[in-house]
Amino acid sequence: xxxxxxxxxxxxxxxxxxxxxxxxxxxxxxxxxxxxxxxxxxxxxxxxxxxxxxxxxxxxxxxxxxxxxxxxxxxxxxxxxxxxxxxxxxxxxxxxxxxxxxxxxxxxxxxxxxxxxxxxxxxxxxxxxxxxxxxxxxxxxxxxxxxx
Numbered sequence: 161x162x163x164x165x166x167x168x169x170x171x172x173x174x175x176x177x178x179x180x181x182x183x184x185x186x187x188x189x190x191x192x193x194x195x196x197x198x199x200x201x202x203x204x205x206x207x208x209x210x211x212x213x214x215x216x217x218x219x220x221x222x223x224x225x226x227x228x229x230x231x232x233x234x235x236x237x238x239x240x241x242x243x244x245x246x247x248x249x250x251x252x253x254x255x256x257x258x259x260x261x262x263x264x265x266x267x268x269x270x271x272x273x274x275x276x277x278x279x280x281x282x283x284x285x286x287x288x289x290x291x292x293x294x295x296x297x298x299x300x301x302x303x304x305x306x307x308x
Contacts, residue, residue, distance in 0.1 A: 177237050184230040188223045195219035214260060221257040225250050245300060251293045255286045262286070 195216055202212040232246040262283055 174237060177233055181230055181233045181237065184226055184233065188226040188230065191219060191223050191226065195223070214263075218257055218260055221253055221260070225253050225257075228253070245297060248293050248297050248300075252290050255290045255293075259283055259286050 198219075199212055199216045202215075203209060228246045228250050232243065235246075236242050
């Protein structure tokens with residue numbers, strides 16, 4: 161392939177990455193606006209505040225996940241390399257979000273009999289996942305200090 165062809169592909173790639181970054185930013189703004197309006201609407205409608213706020217927290221955690229992905233794309237555009245840490249942060253935030261969701265479901269099914277997997281093992285697996293990812297972040301940061 162000629163140098164002009166490679167340059168053309170490189171320009172299109174940067175353009176598409178910029179388009180993805182703008183899309184992620186717009187998506188996060190839309191989710192945040194939706195969360196604000198939905199929270200106010202549900203509170204005015206008389207829904208249980210604790211459930212409304214838990215839903216809002218889940219939506220805000222989703223915004224944080226989208227922003228981490230946005231930051232990864234922006235970093236790639238600037239440095240032309242993909243950092244690993246934002247993906248690990250997304251994993252931790254997703255696990256925390258799953259724990260919040262699990263806690264909400266456990267609160268809602270007070271009348272039903274819950275099994276061992278739902279009560280102990282499922283949240284325990286998410287906590288274990290958080291610990292493993294946190295350890296991976298520690299190893300990455302320690303290796304960066306060692307290499308510098």
